[in-house]
Amino acid sequence: MRLTRAEQQERNRAALIEAARATIAGRGPAASLDAIADAAGLTTGAIYSIFGSRRELVRATVADQFHARHDEVARLAATDLDLVGVLRACAAQAVVPADVDQARTELNELLIVLRDDELRAQVAEIKQAELDRYATLLTDRVVPGVEPPRRSTPEEARRIAAALRAVLTGYAMHALVDRTADTADEIADTCAALAALAR
CATH class of the missing domain: 1.10.357 (Tetracycline Repressor; domain 2)
Structure with missing residues (x-):
């Protein structure tokens, strides 16, 4: 079953929050957007699209x-x-x-x-x-x-x-x-x- 755009965006949002939590736990203030995006299997563009900023x-x-x-x-x-x-x-x-x-x-x-x-x-x-x-x-x-x-x-x-x-x-x-x-x-x-x- 194919996800709607809204469902995909919500899935990506949840993945980025989970990845941010794990990356921040490991790297603290040095947690970069690149590292967070990589951990989520997404791009930094997805972070800016969903959240707008770090x-x-x-x-x-x-x-x-x-x-x-x-x-x-x-x-x-x-x-x-x-x-x-x-x-x-x-x-x-x-x-x-x-x-x-x-x-x-x-x-x-x-x-x-x-x-x-x-x-x-x-x-x-x-x-x-x-x-x-x-x-x-x-x-x-x-x-x-x-x-x-x-x-x-x-x-x-x-x-x-x-x-x-x-x-x-x-x-x-x-x-x-x-x-x-x-x-x-x-x-x-x-x-x-x-x-x-x-x-």
Whole structure:
């Protein structure tokens, strides 16, 4: 079956994002458009046709990771887990796919972003949306161990969301240095302890 032009362009877009992620993981800021295009089995012309620039390709790669996480957060939002349960689930989702290559990719993307003011502003918007979604997820959850029983407030959820993101980022970056340092259970325990910010 022959693909339509739109289907082919979407397939090429996905291939370029995947190739960009792998190339950035391996080469960091030195990841060239030629290397990314070669890894995708396409030409640099395809990158310019679909994304318009290297900056937009990097932005799309960061956004793609954000959208994948958003889908995971949306699944958690549909549960009736208490605050500790949601924090443990967030840790589990982050740890399972967060291998060393993923951490390396995110670190190298950050190095690219820090060199480009316009890209930094675009990625800051994506990261703010990520924080907002975590805060929404953590709002109105039963806070265990509190008498009388109550639910987390939006202010508490925002503080916990910022701490959660910092903890998960820290563990991911630490994995680049010491691959045996922490187990998934230890990371989940640390994230669960953040519920104390609501007490």
